[in-house]
Amino acid sequence: MRNLFWPGWAGLVLCVNAWAGVVDDMKALVEQGKTSEAYELGKSHPEELGDPTYDFYFGVAAVSSGRSGEGVLALERYVLNFPDNAYGRLELARGYFVLGQDARAKEEFMLVLDAAPPPDVRASVERFLDALRSREAMYNPVKGFYVEAGFGYDTNANGGVSSGSNFRIFGADLPVPSGLVQQRDYFGTLALGANGSIPLSPGVLAFAGINADFRDYTTQTDFSQKSLGGVAGMSVIKGSELFRGSIAYSNLWLQNDQYRDVWSLGGEWFHQVDERQSVNGFAQYSRLTYTGSNSPLDSDFPIFGLSYRRAFVSAMQPLVSVTGYGGRENVSERSDRTRKVYGARLTGSLTPAPRWSVLMGATYQLSDYSAPDATRMLDFTRKDRYGAFDLTVAYAITRNLSVRGEALVSRNLSNDTLFEYDRNTLAFKIRYEFN
Numbered sequence: 001m002r003n004l005f006w007p008g009w010a011g012l013v014l015c016v017n018a019w020a021g022v023v024d025d026m027k028a029l030v031e032q033g034k035t036s037e038a039y040e041l042g043k044s045h046p047e048e049l050g051d052p053t054y055d056f057y058f059g060v061a062a063v064s065s066g067r068s069g070e071g072v073l074a075l076e077r078y079v080l081n082f083p084d085n086a087y088g089r090l091e092l093a094r095g096y097f098v099l100g101q102d103a104r105a106k107e108e109f110m111l112v113l114d115a116a117p118p119p120d121v122r123a124s125v126e127r128f129l130d131a132l133r134s135r136e137a138m139y140n141p142v143k144g145f146y147v148e149a150g151f152g153y154d155t156n157a158n159g160g161v162s163s164g165s166n167f168r169i170f171g172a173d174l175p176v177p178s179g180l181v182q183q184r185d186y187f188g189t190l191a192l193g194a195n196g197s198i199p200l201s202p203g204v205l206a207f208a209g210i211n212a213d214f215r216d217y218t219t220q221t222d223f224s225q226k227s228l229g230g231v232a233g234m235s236v237i238k239g240s241e242l243f244r245g246s247i248a249y250s251n252l253w254l255q256n257d258q259y260r261d262v263w264s265l266g267g268e269w270f271h272q273v274d275e276r277q278s279v280n281g282f283a284q285y286s287r288l289t290y291t292g293s294n295s296p297l298d299s300d301f302p303i304f305g306l307s308y309r310r311a312f313v314s315a316m317q318p319l320v321s322v323t324g325y326g327g328r329e330n331v332s333e334r335s336d337r338t339r340k341v342y343g344a345r346l347t348g349s350l351t352p353a354p355r356w357s358v359l360m361g362a363t364y365q366l367s368d369y370s371a372p373d374a375t376r377m378l379d380f381t382r383k384d385r386y387g388a389f390d391l392t393v394a395y396a397i398t399r400n401l402s403v404r405g406e407a408l409v410s411r412n413l414s415n416d417t418l419f420e421y422d423r424n425t426l427a428f429k430i431r432y433e434f435n
Contacts, residue, residue, distance in 0.1 A: 035064035066274025086115040130351035152427030303327030
């Protein structure tokens, strides 16, 4: 399929005979790097809409000038007409990448690689794939099936308090029982999942995924965890806007006992400000149900947030995202566990060298509870302040096989010492993706 990569722009579009004055002018502007002018010219001639040559150059111009939503729609029309044209797929993949549609971007980039592109095109695609790997933890898992295994070390496997701490109950300060003091332990991990998407029409995508995670501790086996989750939904692109709705379910087991179920409904809105900037608003409603003696903790948890993302023009493809969110967890049977939550998260990713990717993050969250703990006869209302820093460094051995190291440093400060703790983890994992 190497003939799909003829040199120059002339090889990008197969229907040369369809070129007319407007398209010729758009082509010339794109070749000169004047993509905003090319976009405005194409926008002023809607009668050309649907002509494959027009769709290609208008799509390239729109993506390059920060109107990726419109560009993707045009390039989708072009690829439907010429599915074997790898340059069209390359530009479409770039549009998906800018929009944050990582699963679809990776699918298109892989199809470009399968067409045996020239070395310079292959190098460009590989850097995009490296960037997608580094963004993976911030967005949806990749399309296909994956399996991941590893091991690590946890300084607080049981989520306990520091040794020597006291806690208040019935007006008296008492030493924390040994069973509630933090315990260090090694663990093994296993994760598998499958994710897929179906384009229903240009700009409309249905998606679904399922995943399972296991963490087994060496000595603190009562705190070994396993979880199963799934999500399904739909994405719609309209111009520079993307809308996504989803329903999700997850459960958590401690050792062999079911601990918690969570059902969630979510909605997201993305606006592409320009090729490198986007804003994202989201809302989610969750219903949490617990088993056994923990059932009084059943709650409703609506949460809302807004994020801003910016990509920078650099060989390392750096991407920075900042998110703010807030919500209220309502626990009907325990007013002392009802809380207001406010938080912020800052993340950054980059690809410092071919096959390498780095993801960094910082989180800060405030939890203000509604009432004192009546079961312990406390005379104050609990307030927590949680902070965490995380780092992931990954190396792609092959297109499908990668290794990564993960680190997390976290601390929860509280005016109720029973809930004050620190927790640090280190993990090494190997991952294989079946595409």
